[in-house]
Amino acid sequence: MRLDGKVALITGSASGIGEACATLFAQEGASVAAADISEDGAVRTAATVSEAGGKSIAITGDVTSKPECERMVEETVAEFGSVDILVNSAGITPRYVPADLPFDEKWDRVIDVNLKGSMLMSYFASEKMKEKGSGSIVNLASIIGLVGYTHGMGLSDGFNPYPHSKGGIVQMTRDMGVTFARTGVRVNALCPGFAYTALTKTLTEDPxxxxxxxxxxxxxxxGEPMEIAHAALFLASDEASFITGACLPVDGGYTAQ
Ligand SMILES: NC(=O)c1ccc[n+]([C@@H]2O[C@H](COP(=O)([O-])OP(=O)(O)OC[C@H]3O[C@@H](n4cnc5c(N)ncnc54)[C@H](O)[C@@H]3O)[C@@H](O)[C@H]2O)c1
Structure with missing residues (x-):
């Protein structure tokens, strides 16, 4: 098994890509800390993993809170002894933010969850990984962190914080990747194209x-969540031992056009 003996902490694990990573990583031998802001969702994912014969705990926490990020990492280490893999899959779009908020407050909220949340989780997890001398962080950026937002779909007026947050994750990945390169900690990102998950439901339910x-x-x-989870599995595993600071499109060819 490709993650035998490893401990994976996965944020956003109640749904979509994070949930698929939790299931797949456990099948590949990892002990999984299924973290999410949704307690019910985290418990559901952990139960699914356990029922399939994997080792899993549910952790409830908000990635925008520094103390909660620290606690999520500490709970993982307390239960399983280490954190070898961190997948930062918690994320939102502006439609998760109250519509009547001023545009700059919406911007703050999305940046806080997507970018600051990934930074905070990486901060606390990388401390543990550096102590151990090994670890792999997989961030969820997006094609929209590499290119401008979908032309002609009316998805951005140039002030949509979602692409701004994903571009930040791309650069954070490169910076942490090179900075941690001699510590044994690898940092990479996936740049998925649009995928069939709750995040895109408002778009995909209109034929x-x-x-x-x-x-x-x-x-x-x-994309299907499991197609993205398979790419995360590769980056998380020792098979990617010479890969750091990389941002891998998983996008059905979107960014190759
Ligand atoms: N679905 C896509 O088309 C797509 C494309 C590119 C990148 N991504 C990125 O992949 C990641 C996962 O997306 P998804 O499609 O699986 O979304 P999803 O909505 O299915 O799952 C996101 C999860 O994050 C959790 N979450 C939200 N705010 C949180 C917070 N503050 N603290 C902790 N957990 C929180 C939610 O409860 C949810 O379970 C996101 O970062 C997203 O931006 C998604």
Missing amino acids: EARERLENLHPMGRL
Whole structure:
């Protein structure tokens, strides 16, 4: 098994890509700390992993809170003895923020969850990893961290914090990747194209918008969470031992156009 003996802490594990990572990593032998702001969701994912024969605990926590990030890492270490893998999959789009908030407060909220949350979790997890002399952090950036937002879909007016947060994750990944390079801690990011998850539900439930979105990807479809989890598995595993600071598109050809 590719993650035998490893401990993986996965944020955003109640849904979508994080949930798929929790399931897949446990199948590959990892002990999984399934973290999410949704207590029910984290418990559900941990139960699914355990029922399938994996080792898992549920951790409830908000990645925007520094003390909660520290606690999530400490709980993982207390239960399983280390944190070898961190997947930063907790994320939101502006539609998760109250619509009547001023645009700058919406911006703060999305940046806090997506960018600051990934930074805080990486801060506390990397401390443990450096002590051990090994570890792998996998961030969830996006194609929208590499290129401008989807032209013609009306998804951004240039002030949408989502692409700004994902571009920040790309650069954070490169910076941490090179800075930690001699500590044994690798830091990489995935840049998924649009995927069929709760995050994109408002787009995909409208058949016309869904078709337009699918056609923006050369493969003519969106990604499945498990397709993205498989790329995360590779980056998390020792098979990627010479890869750090990399941002890997998993996008059906979107950024190759
Ligand atoms: N789905 C896509 O099309 C797509 C594409 C590119 C990148 N991504 C990124 O991948 C990651 C996972 O996306 P997904 O599609 O699986 O989303 P999702 O909505 O299915 O899951 C996100 C999870 O994050 C949790 N979460 C939200 N705020 C949190 C907080 N403050 N603290 C802790 N947990 C919190 C939610 O409860 C949810 O379980 C996100 O960072 C997203 O931006 C998604």
